[in-house]
Amino acid sequence: MKTLLPFVLAALFASPLSAENGEAPASExxxxSMDEVDLSxxxxxxxxxxxxxxxxxxxxxxxxxxxxxxxxxxxxxRDVVVITDTNPEPLSDLRRKLRPRNFMLVLINKEGTVNVRKPFPWDVREVSRSIDKMPIRQREIREEKARAAEG
Structure with a gap:
């Protein structure tokens, strides 16, 4: 347990240090936010x-x-981007289109159509399973396997 502590502390301080170096963590x-992007x-x-x-x-x-x-x-x-909208006023274009009530998670496929709507939180495993069933994702998986077999 004591040998694990330095690694945990290093991981906690790694993010602020990378921000100071001008490197953004990959997860960023x-x-x-909804006001930073256009869904199209x-x-x-x-x-x-x-x-x-x-x-x-x-x-x-x-x-x-x-x-x-x-x-x-x-x-x-899985080529996911997470977009948050926590301001119901004024109505964003996406709020007008999807009409959320309170909390809602919406998974949109690459074609731009709604694939899943959930009124409660979903973990990454559930999101990933849903994405992995999509036809375009199935093709991507096949292509990745073919590239791995060639290389």
């Missing part, structure tokens, strides 16, 4: 996971973000 490229910029490139809440203090929102931040590599491997 994954999370966006991700069409055919990324799979948006949109997390709605009426406040960033909503317990479901807090839990959802904790779950998503625990396993960013799995999300990035």
């Amino acid at each position: 490229q994954l999370f966006f 910029q991700f069409k055919w490139k990324k799979r948006p996971v949109v997390v709605f809440a009426d406040s960033d203090l909503d317990p479901a929102f807090v839990e959802q973000m904790k779950l998503l931040r625990e396993r960013p590599d799995e999300l990035m491997a």
